[in-house]
Amino acid sequence: MSLAERVVSALTEIVGADNVRTDLRSREPYGVDALGQGRPPDLVVIPGSTGEVAAIARLCDERRVPLVVRGGGTGYSGGAVPTRGGVVVSMERFTRIIEIDERNLLAVVEPNVITAELQRAVERVGLFYPPDPASFEKSALGGNVAECAGGPRAFKYGTTRRYVLGLEAVLPTGEIIETGSKAVKNVVGYDLTQLLVGSEGTLAIITRITFRLVPKPPARATLLAVCADVQTAVAAVTALIERRVVPAAVELIDAESLQAVRDQFGHELAPATAGAVLIVESDGMQKAVDEEIEQVAQACRAVGATPVTLATSEAERERLWNARRLISPALRATGLLKINHDVVVPRGRIPELFGVIDELRVAYRLKIAAFGHAGDGNIHVNLMIDGGSSDERARAKAAERVLFERVVALEGSISGEHGIGFAKAQYLGIELSVEEIALMKRVKAAFDPNGILNPGKIFP
Ligand SMILES: Cc1cc2nc3c(=O)[nH]c(=O)nc-3n(C[C@H](O)[C@H](O)[C@H](O)COP(=O)(O)OP(=O)(O)OC[C@H]3O[C@@H](n4cnc5c(N)ncnc54)[C@H](O)[C@@H]3O)c2cc1C
Incomplete structure (x- = not known):
């Protein structure tokens, strides 16, 4: 019996039998995201309130059961997919837009409101929520916050980070915290709100988000x-x-x-x-x-x-x-395996980045499709390979490391918006120093002393 199976009755007591999935067919969709790799969790639980999320976290922490949070499941780095079995907490019942505050240019939402739904709702009253990942009809705002999603409009408007004013979140040990506020300025203590933005579901479970809005451009x-x-x-x-x-x-x-x-x-x-x-x-x-x-x-x-x-x-x-x-979707439909990297360089170095891509095409004999947010130097570099060819896979693997090394040498970053997840964890040391990684691990341990929340992500 797996660890997760041993908590099934206690979890059923928290969320009710209708909100626990144990059979393989129901669990399978939760074992994969847009990266296309992974395996199903042992259990899926679907809480309906922050209190239930807190009770699930407390139970999993006590029993040392790995817990992975899932939003829309459109992530490109395997963030929402368990690497060590355990429980997936799907936020799919958290779909309410709680408030659109026109006077204060704010929206308060539950984390599984779909990005496009918030955009449409605020535009109806002349307001604007700028972050626009291309997945906006499917991705959830909690996932956007956890990955700090960008999109075409980030050039002028910035990424999700710029719009998050406050969060309600559940710590892996079960405490509920409220960070930030509805005010647009706040310098009281450390900025926990922005620490949670981009934390890839490894520090806390976001249960409510307060977003800043701007007027809709006429x-x-x-x-x-x-x-x-x-x-x-x-x-x-x-x-x-x-x-x-x-x-x-x-x-x-x-x-x-x-x-x-x-x-x-x-x-x-x-x-x-x-x-x-x-x-x-x-x-x-x-x-x-x-x-x-x-x-x-x-x-x-x-x-x-x-x-x-x-x-x-x-x-x-x-x-x-x-x-x-x-x-x-078109690149996927070619039948080739699409290995997607979202590297980013300072704008002025985009020509050099395309030079690197050309070199990789030749040196590793690879088909590479590149597109993306040229305005902010964030280019999606897709290695298009025959997944069945071990030789091509090996060449792609070697090219990927060189790509990351060259991007960092160009003063850029190995991921502009998709995050590290488990897909890029082995490359973290190319960009971050030993000291930075050690500090990040201490932050992680402060939030999650028993390491139950999204293990195997970010850190190699
Ligand atoms: C076709 C396509 C186009 C895309 N285009 C873009 C783009 O233009 N820009 C961009 O930035 N990304 C893009 N993405 C990637 C993806 O859509 C984003 O990373 C998005 O933010 C993920 O949101 P999600 O709700 O699907 O998250 P999920 O995949 O469900 O989860 C992603 C991570 O967030 C964590 N998480 C989810 N919900 C919560 C929560 N409530 N609390 C704490 N952690 C949570 C998960 O544990 C996981 O680590 C694209 C993806 C696809 C498939």
Whole structure:
């Protein structure tokens, strides 16, 4: 009998029999996220209140049962997937938008509100929640906070971190804490709120989130610039920054990614001869948007992008963004194994990053599709390999290490938004010093003395 099976009756008493899953078929979906690796938990429990979460944590802590929290299950680093069996706590019943406070520009939500649902709800009253991971129709806000999700709009608006004012969370030992407040300024004690943002479900279980909102921009304009090659697209990004233009989003898509979207979904974003495209969106007051998008168009044309076209209707704009969102599904649909890395470098070093990608293609004989948030230097580098070929897997593994080493040498980071999970734990030492890792482990031990919460994640 597994450890988790030994707590099944006590867990059933806490959440009721309807909210405990023991059979394999029901558990299987909880053993995988977008990374596509893992195995089912021994048990799944689905609490309905913070009190129940606290009771589950206390029980698992006492009995030393590993506990993994799950939101929307769209993570790319295996964060929500158990590595050592145990209990998955699925937050799927925490789906209420508790409050939209129009006077104070705030929203208070439960953690499994889907990202797009909050966006739509606040936009109905003229407000705006900017973080927009491409998974926004499926990812949950608790998962967004735990991973500090970004998205195209992070260029102008920043990542999830910037919008989190306060949290209610349950410690692995069962205590309930409230961090931060509804005020936009707060310097009392250590900033536990921001410590929990990006902690990948390893420090506490988030049960309520207070988000800061901003007014909804009244106007926006979206532009597509077709480029002969990636270098031209990168030069356009540099030219934008030189003009001191900060649009809401600057997304770059390379030829491999365009080809996948064309082949798999018949979506012709650009002619087959295009080497890359940029999608740029400006938002704000109408006059400012008109001026800004004109600057963007001029910068793109100045480096040789052609054609440079403006979306003239909402349908056209949606077509562009839909193509961008289809890249990941299209790459997966090729049948190749997609090993996705979300490396990030300082903006000015994007040309060097693409130089590294070219070198890896040649040196390791790999197909690599690269796309992403060029505005903030965060590029998704996808090694596309034949999963059945051990030789190709070995080459990809070697290339991945070199990619991470080179990115750190470029003063960047091995993960801009997907987190470490178990997928990248072995590479932590490439970026962090021994002292930093030791300090982080002491922080982890302060929150989770018995190491029950999401073991096997982040640390090698
Ligand atoms: C097609 C696709 C596109 C994507 N695009 C983007 C993108 O543009 N930008 C981006 O940043 N990411 C992107 N992602 C990755 C993913 O969507 C994000 O990491 C997202 O934030 C995960 O949210 P989730 O609710 O699915 O979390 P899950 O996968 O369920 O969990 C992720 C981590 O958060 C922890 N967690 C979840 N809920 C809680 C909670 N209540 N309390 C404490 N810890 C919790 C889990 O334990 C786990 O470690 C994409 C994924 C896919 C599949």
